[in-house]
Amino acid sequence: MTVLDKHAEAIVFCAPTPVTADEITTALQESLGTSITKQEVEAAMARLQEKYQDDTFAFEIINSGGGYKFLTKHECSDSTGAFLKHRSKRKLSKSSLETLSIIAYRQPISRTELEQIRGVGCDYAVKKLLEKELVEIKGKSDAIGRPLLYGTTKKFLEYFGINNVSDLPNPKEFKEEENEIGEEMTA
Numbered sequence: 001m002t003v004l005d006k007h008a009e010a011i012v013f014c015a016p017t018p019v020t021a022d023e024i025t026t027a028l029q030e031s032l033g034t035s036i037t038k039q040e041v042e043a044a045m046a047r048l049q050e051k052y053q054d055d056t057f058a059f060e061i062i063n064s065g066g067g068y069k070f071l072t073k074h075e076c077s078d079s080t081g082a083f084l085k086h087r088s089k090r091k092l093s094k095s096s097l098e099t100l101s102i103i104a105y106r107q108p109i110s111r112t113e114l115e116q117i118r119g120v121g122c123d124y125a126v127k128k129l130l131e132k133e134l135v136e137i138k139g140k141s142d143a144i145g146r147p148l149l150y151g152t153t154k155k156f157l158e159y160f161g162i163n164n165v166s167d168l169p170n171p172k173e174f175k176e177e178e179n180e181i182g183e184e185m186t187a
Contacts, residue, residue: 008044018067099125100134104168108138108149126150134159
């Protein structure tokens with residue numbers, strides 16, 4: 001394995017999304033301080049793809065979404081599917097969701113303001129949201145005691161599949177279901 005192969009592999013491994021040959025080329029030119037062409041990077045990626053075809057590896061490098069990324073091989077899909085299913089069960093509690101929605105719509109917001117809106121303490125919910133990296137500390141308020149201000153993160157946007165906080169539905173868009181008590185039953 002060449003130095004170029006090794007560094008290109010490291011870049012693809014650490015990238016959270018598919019990485020293009022151009023991005024790899026730019027990063028390697030900067031980090032290695034040498035002139036590297038896109039064709040050299042593509043040749044290195046072809047060697048790496050061939051390397052990972054070996055049955056000793058549970059993953060491979062594929063070209064997807066305009067770039068390269070690691071992906072588990074099809075024969076491991078049952079194991080990874082079961083793992084991801086169990087991991088997804090770790091959903092947010094109702095109190096965490098309520099706290100998160102208040103933060104999303106009112107950010108930046110202090111814990112005191114959160115608790116005034118919810119009517120209960122939010123320490124545990126805020127702690128869990130910080131651990132899950134859905135919220136972060138955005139600074140300190142100018143109010144007495146300089147309380148911390150919380151806001152949403154990029155991971156929050158990814159978690160809910162939106163590009164910007166402005167994409168959140170307007171509270172007026174939520175329609176309350178009408179009362180159906182007293183309607184006639186049809187047989």
